[in-house]
Amino acid sequence: MTLIGHIIFLLLLQSSVLLAWQDYKDYQVYELTPRDSSEESLLRKLAREKPQWDFLGPIRWHNESTVRVMLPPEEASSLVSLFDSHQLRYRLLIKDLSPLVQAQRAENLRSKQRLQLPHIDVLAAFYTHAEINAYLDSLPERYPKRAQVKQFGWSYERRPLKVLTISNGDGRRNKPVILIDGTVHAREWISPSMALYIIQQLLDNYEGNQELLQDYDWVIMPVVNADGYEYTHSESRYWRKTRKPTTDPDCVGTDINRNFAHEWGHDAGSSSDPCEDIYRGERPFDQPESQVLRDILLQYSPRLKWYLSLHSYGNYFLLPWGYTNNLPENYQDMMDVAEAGAFAIVHSTNGIYSYGSTYYVLYPTSGDTADYALGVANATVAMTMELPAGGFSGFDPWVSHIERLVTESWVGVRAMAAEVIRRYPS
Numbered sequence: 523m524t525l526i527g528h529i530i531f532l533l534l535l536q537s538s539v540l541l542a543w544q545d546y547k548d549y550q551v552y553e554l555t556p557r558d559s560s561e562e563s564l565l566r567k568l569a570r571e572k573p574q575w576d577f578l579g580p581i582r583w584h585n586e587s588t589v590r591v592m593l594p595p596e597e598a599s600s601l602v603s604l605f606d607s608h609q610l611r612y613r614l615l616i617k618d619l620s621p622l623v624q625a626q627r628a629e630n631l632r633s634k635q636r637l638q639l640p641h642i643d644v645l646a647a648f649y650t651h652a653e654i655n656a657y658l659d660s661l662p663e664r665y666p667k668r669a670q671v672k673q674f675g676w677s678y679e680r681r682p683l684k685v686l687t688i689s690n691g692d693g694r695r696n697k698p699v700i701l702i703d704g705t706v707h708a709r710e711w712i713s714p715s716m717a718l719y720i721i722q723q724l725l726d727n728y729e730g731n732q733e734l735l736q737d738y739d740w741v742i743m744p745v746v747n748a749d750g751y752e753y754t755h756s757e758s759r760y761w762r763k764t765r766k767p768t769t770d771p772d773c774v775g776t777d778i779n780r781n782f783a784h785e786w787g788h789d790a791g792s793s794s795d796p797c798e799d800i801y802r803g804e805r806p807f808d809q810p811e812s813q814v815l816r817d818i819l820l821q822y823s824p825r826l827k828w829y830l831s832l833h834s835y836g837n838y839f840l841l842p843w844g845y846t847n848n849l850p851e852n853y854q855d856m857m858d859v860a861e862a863g864a865f866a867i868v869h870s871t872n873g874i875y876s877y878g879s880t881y882y883v884l885y886p887t888s889g890d891t892a893d894y895a896l897g898v899a900n901a902t903v904a905m906t907m908e909l910p911a912g913g914f915s916g917f918d919p920w921v922s923h924i925e926r927l928v929t930e931s932w933v934g935v936r937a938m939a940a941e942v943i944r945r946y947p948s
């Protein structure tokens with residue numbers, strides 16, 4: 523290509539990126555504080571009836587818990603009049619999301635100006651799926667005895683889905699495994715950051731953490747929902763689902779965390795409507811990304827001691843089951859592990875985590891990955907960690923807050939890993 527051709531190409535590329543980017547002009551975020559169970563039920567009903575209102579977290583009324591809801595400008599007046607007529611407690615957090623989205627995008631691009639792939643500084647920016655893959659691919663060269671990368675499959679849009687295995691390099695095979703995934707939900711950007719921080723702790727800071735690798739291997743997949751995650755970088759910051767088309771031509775994407783084949787398809791914990799954010803798919807595992815994560819879980823199943831899925835936000839350690847109010851047999855053991863994490867964090871930063879079964883602590887979910895990990899892949903302990911909130915929506919921490927969020931969360935993950943290793947020696 524000639525120089526002029528190059529310039530025209532770059533201009534076209536830039537304008538197409540700018541044109542495609544959703545600016546969230548006049549999108550609003552409200553915070554609600556339900557006062558009793560009837561207000562909780564009313565809000566849950568609204569969440570079901572109004573898919574254009576994006577409830578960003580669990581709706582619960584215990585302990586002054588709040589929930590944020592994001593909505594497009596044309597919905598604002600109907601929300602306010604509905605809330606006023608029911609005398610609900612609410613406040614407007616932000617009346618136009620666009621400057622925030624723009625400022626954060628600019629901050630992140632600025633932070634990456636000095637980026638020299640494959641090296642990345644986890645604390646300095648949020649990285650794309652391609653950047654994360656380049657970093658993962660570089661690790662076996664830097665740590666030939668301790669790091670191994672394997673591609674397990676492809677996303678719907680043909681992005682390679684990669685998994686890193688970390689060991690202490692002593693050559694002992696078939697150690698028990700801690701399996702961690704991130705970015706099942708695209709917009710939860712602190713999740714891949716946390717997965718990368720764990721990797722750096724185990725590889726770069728091996729001296730400080732070697733007891734966590736003496737008898738256990740760690741398997742880490744930082745980005746499960748690669749297409750959705752890429753979409754949040756390039757087009758729509760608050761996208762949650764995959765990017766595979768559905769039976770409804772107007773609605774794209776399935777919730778991977780409702781697509782797993784353990785008690786899949788309950789209406790109380792998932793949706794059959796392709797336009798909803800908790801759409802479970804036509805069939806379990808009809809998403810390539812779910813298939814890949816399933817294959818990883820099953821491959822490590824005989825050695826799987828702890829499955830940890832990193833989500834945000836809300837400060838929860840969520841245990842199975844999501845689909846029923848019955849509790850699994852080893853519930854108390856899993857609670858003890860979660861408690862070790864919650865104690866370590868409150869001791870370190872005064873950060874408060876709630877923990878318990880998903881069904882009780884949050885709400886019913888069916889077809890989620892933790893239920894599958896326990897119920898089918900025989901993980902000894904299965905858990906979803908809802909990392910802390912950031913920004914106005916909860917999903918959008920500033921780059922400058924990454925360090926605080928991931929170092930606090932690592933205190934919890936480290937304590938839980940130590941507890942798992944102590945309880946289930948190899």
Ligand SMILES: [Zn+2]
Pocket residue numbers: 706707710833834
């Ligand atoms: Zn999530």
